[in-house]
Amino acid sequence: xxxxxxxxxxxxxxxxxxxxxxxxxxxxxxxxxxxxxxxxxxxxxxxxxxxxxxxxxxxxxxxxxxxxxxxxxxxxxxxxxxxxxxxxxxxxxxxxxxxxxxxxxxxxxxxxxxxxxxxxxxxxxxxxxxxxxxxxxxxxxxxxxxxxxxx
Numbered sequence: 032x033x034x035x036x037x038x039x040x041x042x043x044x045x046x047x048x049x050x051x052x053x054x055x056x057x058x059x060x061x062x063x064x065x066x067x068x069x070x071x072x073x074x075x076x077x078x079x080x081x082x083x084x085x086x087x088x089x090x091x092x093x094x095x096x097x098x099x100x101x102x103x104x105x106x107x108x109x110x111x112x113x114x115x116x117x118x119x120x121x122x123x124x125x126x127x128x129x130x131x132x133x134x135x136x137x138x139x140x141x142x143x144x145x146x147x148x149x150x151x152x153x154x155x156x157x158x159x160x161x162x163x164x165x166x167x168x169x170x171x172x173x174x175x176x177x178x179x180x181x182x
Contacts, residue, residue, distance in 0.1 A: 038097065044089045056083050114138060150178035 042049075056079045063076060088096075118134055129135045154174050157163035165174070 038094045040092050040094050042090045042092055044086070046090075049086055049090050052086050053083060056086075111142075114142075146181050147175070147178040150181055151175060154178075 059079045060076060063073065115129065115135065115138060118138055130139055151174065154163075155171075158165060165171075
């Protein structure tokens, strides 16, 4: 916890320096003919694009970079483990044993099937009641795919 206090929340670069560097690189790109193919073949354009990318990454605060780096581990390991442990499930020798117990099975079914069912049900109800409309060219199978990703 104390370590979190030491992480900088400001950018490594000042905004004025960032903006002047970005304007300079954009002017470099504007001075040349810029096409989708030219950025691959032209060394100066590639370097200008790399410099823009570096400048943008330097504007991100370190805390935000660390948060983005840790997000997959937190979302896919720590939070599910936290849910199991707070539900009273003891994680012992085998994860398979934990999942097959009634409480563990309920958690898995609730997170996987419950979310899919809930998202599909409430999406369907919102569309049928007229409170929402499916975006153009979006199908119900795509909505279900999104529901699977959420579950």
